[in-house]
Amino acid sequence: MCGICGVVGHRPATPIVFEALRRLEYRGYDSAGIATLTADGTIDRRRAAGKLDNLEAVLKADPLTGTTGIGHTRWATHGAPTEANAHPHAAGRVAIVHNGIIENFATLKAELESEGRIFLSDTDSETVAHLVDFYLDQGKAPRDAAFAAIKRLEGAYAIAIIFQGHDGLLIGARHGAPLAVGYGDGEMFLGSDSLALAPLASRITYLDDGDWCELTPGNVIIFNGDGQEVSRPIQNIAFMAGQVGKDGYRHYMEKELHEHPVAIGQTLQRITDPASKTIALPKMPFDPAQVPRVTITACGSAFYAGMVGRYWLESLARVPVEIDVASEMRYRDAPQPDKGVALLISQSGETADTLGVLRSLKKAGQSIVSVLNVEHSTMGRESDLVLGMVAGPEISVASTKAFTAQLSVLAALSIDFARARGTIDKTREETLTASLLDLPSRAAEVFTRVEAIQEMARIVAEARDVLYLGRGICTPIAFEGALKLKEISYIHAEAYAAGELKHGPISLIDRTVPVVAIAPSTILFDKTLSNLQEAKARGGRILAFTDAAGAKRLEGVAEHVVILPDVDAFVAPILYAIPVQILAYEVALLKGTDVDQPRNLAKSVTVE
Known part of the structure; x- marks a missing residue:
């Protein structure tokens, strides 16, 4: 994530911009x-690798007017953290800064290079x-x-542009990334957010997705994605002192939900x-071809991510996988194979149970690979390899x-192992x-289905108990989905593999128990459909997340269906995670709970 x-x-x-960057x-x-426009209208810029202190030193030595x-x-994504890859990027009479990911940059870059244009960085942003x-x-x-x-950009972005010879003109645009x-x-x-603007501006406007704007001193004209002027x-920022950083959203969780496309895109980039x-991971400190087993451990949502990872590693790479929650694994003292790999997952990199397992597995001779959002955390420092995600800060407790x-x-x-x-x-x-x-674009499409999810939320919010069902990798x-609902709405929810329904949980089903199905048509759909018909026959209210093909086959079975974009079955778990989280958020709004700080929970669990 960039600012x-x-x-x-x-x-x-320069002083104004620098303090905003702070x-x-x-x-x-x-x-x-x-970058600034000098008195004669030319673009001048100063850049530095590393932290802002380095840029400050450059500016002191060579000021900008x-x-x-x-x-x-x-936050480096595409291209190493070098001065050449630092923003602002300039081309001819234009300089830009960009937060996000331009998915079609390779196509655009090839087109522009064919016109004789020369690129000086490794970033997607220079293409803009x-x-x-x-x-x-x-x-x-x-x-x-x-x-x-x-109009030609695909992906998620927030952009600001200045033009040589046009002092007092600034163009901004946003799609899938915040801009105010x-x-x-x-x-x-x-x-990028109100935190940057609060000391500077008395009033603030948050651009809607797809908006772009033209700023001149004392005035702004805002346009929508069709180029039509809008308001x-x-x-008044004075009324937002307690909301700095929410960018106009009601809660940090709502803001962070809308950052899914950027988080996915920047991580993949x-x-x-x-x-x-192709996949371009860092060099492994082991030979994946020789790994006899991968051991996965994590807590909470990260553990469920690990469960999906197990499916991918086993089905694609044909490597045996052991998985357990960290709070149990750290005390099991399970035997570990020679040349084994331990895969640990944590947002903060400070989760006490996961860190404890890391140390015991390292002592057992396992190579430690950590998937972290905070790469310089304790887990990061103690791992043999860190695979960093680029999700940016999460403030809401619910991940x-x-x-x-x-x-x-x-x-x-998993692709790399395979x-x-x-x-x-x-x-x-x-x-x-x-x-x-392709996922960032599909993820952005999910937010066009919010009204349908809100209709589903009204049903769920009336329930005391909810069942969630999935098959296979879903x-x-x-x-x-069940965890999120419990965390922020306080409604009791349980999840099961749909095939296990008849082995006990079906006894819970009646008209008061909604059944939420994760049911893409490409993943064991016939089996899932059979299980849902069994639930419906017992009076269950079937609510389903599926695609267009699945929706047709659920007619007469599901009371409410949210139709999601078509995606390859391989990435369906990533896409379908977004609407189940939105559902929990919408239910919590209806219940009136504290969405960002649910009772009894903390963001990072650093004690047992």
Whole structure:
């Protein structure tokens, strides 16, 4: 996750932008940079690898002038954390800063290179600068050039753009990543969140998904994705002192749910090569082909991610997998094989039980691989290899975007293992990787189904008990859905493999017990359908997440269906995790619970 900001006004831009970057540094600190328009209208910029202190030293040695500027603090995803890959990126008469992922950058880059354009970085973001400048070369005005470029971008992004020779002009755009406009006294600001803007602006507007805007000193014009001028609510920051960082969302959880596409995309961008559709993980400290067994352990949602990982590793790489919750595994003293690999999963990297297992497995001679959102945590420092996800900070107690980021890493790891073990060929690797790279767009589509999920939530909110069912690799997603519902709505919920329904849980079913099914048509659907018919025959109210093909076959069986985008069965668990989390959130809203800080829970469990 990166932080971006911008200003057009009458005061020197650099101090304003730099202080905004200070407040955004939690979003990334691999590099930083600022670009301004100088007195003669040319673009000047300063960049530095590492933390903001490095950029500060550069600016002291070589100051930047001008009253129009943009800034960026980076969490490296595509391309190493070097000065060359640092933002702002410039091309011709354009400089941009970008947070997110441009999924089709390889196609755009190839097109632009064929026009003779030369790229100087390894990032996807530089493509945006070249594309806007390309349209300037076609004779378009800055606003029109920016809109033409924005319409061609696929993925999740927040962007700010300045133009040579156009002092006092700043273009911003967002899709799947937050961006806010701040109103000052004869000044206008852009920022990734209200934390950056609060000391600068008296009022603030949060752009809707697909919006873009044109800022001039003291004024903003906002357009929707069709290029039509629109108005968005203006909020007084004075009334938001306790909500800094929520970016206009009601809760941190709501904000973090909407960050799924960016979290997935940025995580994948770090560990894949989109151009060749291959996995690009760091070199393993062991030979995957020689691994006799993988041992997976974690807690809470991370454990359910590990359950999905087990399916992938066993089915793709044909490697035996042992999995257990960390609180049990650390005391089992189970025998470990020579050359075994232990795979540990944690958002914080500080989870006490998981850290305890790490140490016992390391003592038992296992190679330690950790999937972490905080790579420099205790677990990260004690691991042989860290596979970092790029989910960004999670403030809400209930994990959301970290879960899908964990799954994204595990999917890539499974493909990598399978390639090394010779259990898939190059064509299969490309197909699986392509399905992963398509996920951010499909994840963004899920949010167009929120109204249907809200209708389902009204049914669930009236229940005292809820059953979640899944088959195969979707069974862990049923567990995740039940956990989220319990965590934030306080409704009792249990999840089962659907085939186990007749072995006991079916006795719980009557008209008061909703049955929530995770049922993509591509994964053991006939078996799931049979189980749902059994539940319906006992009076159960069937609520289903499925795709268009599944919805047709559920007619007459399910009382309510949420139709999700079609995806490859390989990535279905990642996609289907999002709506079950949204369902829990919507139910909690109806119940009036404390969504971000549910009772008796803490974000990171650092004690047993």
